[in-house]
Amino acid sequence: MCIMTILRYTSQFLAIISKICEHVFRFYTQMLRLFNTLGRKKVPFVPLSKESVSFYTCGPTVYNYAHIGNFRAYLSADTLRRWLTYGAGLTVDWVLNITDVDDKTIRDSREKYPNMDPKQALKKFTEYYENIFFEDLKSLGISRDDFFSNPRATEFIPQMQDLIRKIGERGFIKIIDGSLFFDVLQWSQVDSYGKLLHLDLSSLKSGTRSLADEIEKDDMADFALWKAEKEGEPSWDFDYNGTNYRGRPGWHLECSAMEQDIFGLPFDIHSGGVDLIFPHHEDEIAQSSCGYACEPTRYWMHNEHLLVDGKKMSKSLGNFYTLRDLIEKNHSPDSIRLFLVMNHYRSKLNLTEEGIDSANNVLQKFHNFIRNIRSGEGGEGCLRSHVLELIKAAKSDFTMAMDDDLNTPVAIAAFHGLISKLQSFSPFSQEERESIENFFKLGSDVFGVSFLPVSSKVPPEVTALAEQREQARKSQDWAQSDRIRNDLLTLGYEVRDTSSGYEVFPSQK
Numbered sequence: 185m186c187i188m189t190i191l192r193y194t195s196q197f198l199a200i201i202s203k204i205c206e207h208v209f210r211f212y213t214q215m216l217r218l219f220n221t222l223g224r225k226k227v228p229f230v231p232l233s234k235e236s237v238s239f240y241t242c243g244p245t246v247y248n249y250a251h252i253g254n255f256r257a258y259l260s261a262d263t264l265r266r267w268l269t270y271g272a273g274l275t276v277d278w279v280l281n282i283t284d285v286d287d288k289t290i291r292d293s294r295e296k297y298p299n300m301d302p303k304q305a306l307k308k309f310t311e312y313y314e315n316i317f318f319e320d321l322k323s324l325g326i327s328r329d330d331f332f333s334n335p336r337a338t339e340f341i342p343q344m345q346d347l348i349r350k351i352g353e354r355g356f357i358k359i360i361d362g363s364l365f366f367d368v369l370q371w372s373q374v375d376s377y378g379k380l381l382h383l384d385l386s387s388l389k390s391g392t393r394s395l396a397d398e399i400e401k402d403d404m405a406d407f408a409l410w411k412a413e414k415e416g417e418p419s420w421d422f423d424y425n426g427t428n429y430r431g432r433p434g435w436h437l438e439c440s441a442m443e444q445d446i447f448g449l450p451f452d453i454h455s456g457g458v459d460l461i462f463p464h465h466e467d468e469i470a471q472s473s474c475g476y477a478c479e480p481t482r483y484w485m486h487n488e489h490l491l492v493d494g495k496k497m498s499k500s501l502g503n504f505y506t507l508r509d510l511i512e513k514n515h516s517p518d519s520i521r522l523f524l525v526m527n528h529y530r531s532k533l534n535l536t537e538e539g540i541d542s543a544n545n546v547l548q549k550f551h552n553f554i555r556n557i558r559s560g561e562g563g564e565g566c567l568r569s570h571v572l573e574l575i576k577a578a579k580s581d582f583t584m585a586m587d588d589d590l591n592t593p594v595a596i597a598a599f600h601g602l603i604s605k606l607q608s609f610s611p612f613s614q615e616e617r618e619s620i621e622n623f624f625k626l627g628s629d630v631f632g633v634s635f636l637p638v639s640s641k642v643p644p645e646v647t648a649l650a651e652q653r654e655q656a657r658k659s660q661d662w663a664q665s666d667r668i669r670n671d672l673l674t675l676g677y678e679v680r681d682t683s684s685g686y687e688v689f690p691s692q693k
């Protein structure tokens with residue numbers, strides 16, 4: 185064998201080894217790691233199936249407009265969904281439930297429709313707020329099509345009753361005055377209760393029960409699985425051990441029943457706000473572990489609170505904002521979304537109007553950068569390898585940040601860093617432009633707002649004004665040119681000079 189052949193085989197062998205090493209390195213360094221509330225540390229995320237990820241998020245109780253803090257939970261979940269989809273290339277079966285029966289929906293539907301049948305009143309009332317909720321989500325970049333399912337509690341009554349019977353068969357139910365309670369203290373002899381919080385059950389008052397859906401910590405012990413019928417409230421028949429316990433489900437029950445029915449247990453990821461850890465998620469673990477003999481999920485993801493002007497949102501403090509309140513204050517849904525997702529989901533976040541404005545500035549900066557590189561068309565034609573290397577390095581920084589428990593502040597810094605590094609390289613070749621735009625497109629997909637300027641239809645009168653300004657500019661009538669620019673701004677449009685003429689586009693605020 186000649187020396188050239190040996191060298192060729194050796195180099196091929198080394199190339200294969202290097203490829204394997206690269207894959208192994210990537211597996212260990214760039215695998216998504218999520219903070220799991222269950223073990224309170226970041227762990228590699230390995231889905232149960234190679235085909236799809238099963239992902240459940242506790243949804244809204246539809247009795248009013250959701251406040252902006254509620255949306256932080258759904259947007260944090262959507263960021264994870266998007267990263268699994270666009271970063272890891274996985275299919276995500278995302279379920280978000282709708283609570284359409286509880287203390288508040290019943291109270292308010294009766295008040296709104298006092299003469300209607302209670303069940304019909306509840307349906308009419310909750311459908312109205314459910315539609316508003318999905319309209320708001322749509323404004324924030326989440327459409328109904330993004331979900332695998334949006335189950336309503338009232339459509340899962342038989343599944344919930346079935347779970348209660350299973351819990352009863354194991355002997356963990358107490359019946360008091362026609363209501364059925366989960367016996368937490370007895371269950372804690374079998375399995376630990378309070379796994380997410382590391383609760384010490386010795387501090388609980390034995391025998392305490394609560395019929396309220398939102399239980400105060402001091403009152404925590406047994407929780408209602410099924411509540412006895414009350415005069416004038418919607419109710420369902422429930423045959424339990426030969427007796428009809430007509431009534432309606434307790435709030436915690438629906439999530440356990442839906443997860444089992446839709447995914448089967450265990451499923452991959454469960455998310456919600458930190459305020460749901462206790463008692464809601466602790467109760468969910470207890471119910472599922474007892475009734476289905478399986479813990480519901482493998483990864484618990486919880487987002488921190490949204491504060492407003494440094495304080496917890498409350499109607500009495502006057503710092504309670506819905507999405508529509510913020511839009512009325514002239515903030516775009518895109519800048520609201522970016523503000524909520526570019527701060528890390530596990531950090532407390534203080535909502536201020538300045539904060540939303542700064543998110544809007546980030547978007548404008550990205551759009552202007554892309555407009556600038558587009559306007560340099562026809563410039564230098566040669567492809568520079570070091571420019572491509574800079575883009576590749578930025579993408580790698582972005583990926584590593586997202587893989588590190590969705591570290592969105594660091595991920596977005598990769599775009600800022602690239603913009604400053606590329607300033608001196610303009611104009612760009614066609615391939616360089618495409619490579620930059622592809623990276624910004626990935627950012628748009630993952631953050632759920634467009635990092636690329638969106639071209640939109642400009643009305644003819646605006647185009648005519650922009651053309652007049654162009655003529656004024658060509659005749660060096662700068663005063664007239666500035667006047668028209670201001671007129672365009674008043675109409676909500678900006679004009680920018682480019683190497684091939686000018687460009688007119690909607691102003692971003």
Ligand SMILES: [Zn+2]
Pocket residue numbers: 241242243439464
């Ligand atoms: Zn839930």
